[in-house]
Amino acid sequence: KAGVTQTPRYLIKTRGQQVTLSCSPISGHRSVSWYQQTPGQGLQFLFEYFSETQRNKGNFPGRFSGRQFSNSRSEMNVSTLELGDSALYLCASRRAIIYEQYFGPGTRLTVT
């Protein structure tokens, strides 16, 4: 069974731009979560979607948004990029809310 896939794997953007990251969950998984990981802050929860509905949200500004499609694929958007948004963005999927999560390889975003 294929794992969680994320595209692109690496991205370089300029401050002020916006970016969209994509995540395809494991087949049959209906929940997708997004995390930001930086050396200083560790793994920070952004949001979780289940059946196209946002079920949980972390403490990030409104510049961070996401959505989930009917096929469970998810996208995350960051508008007006700041230098501090440079991080590894991880997507994780699980079969349903109460089950274990599996992570994708991540998207390394660098904002210059």
Add this chain to the structure above:
Amino acid sequence: QKEVEQNSGPLSVPEGAIASLNCTYSDRGSQSFFWYRQYSGKSPELIMFIYSNGDKEDGRFTAQLNKASQYVSLLIRDSQPSDSATYLCAVTGPGANFGNEKLTFGTGTRLTIIP
């Protein structure tokens, strides 16, 4: 108070010995507990999950859960250099109930196995 606490380490263990990693959590209502391994530059990999009090064994790994004391631990037997990584503890979030099972992660313990 941090919701999930781990000793950041680094924890150094000789090859072949038992590595013991600990995690405490603040929400008594937490129901699900997970251990992830993360190699440098890679994404977290799920290695164990445990839902009930007691021990759960999988190969060289044993997860131990004590809900009364609010701690979960991971034992790695016969430690190998390939076990050198950061280990993340994750717990269902505060006020967890069905439909709101947000995972909260600790900051991780860096483990080094010394050959």
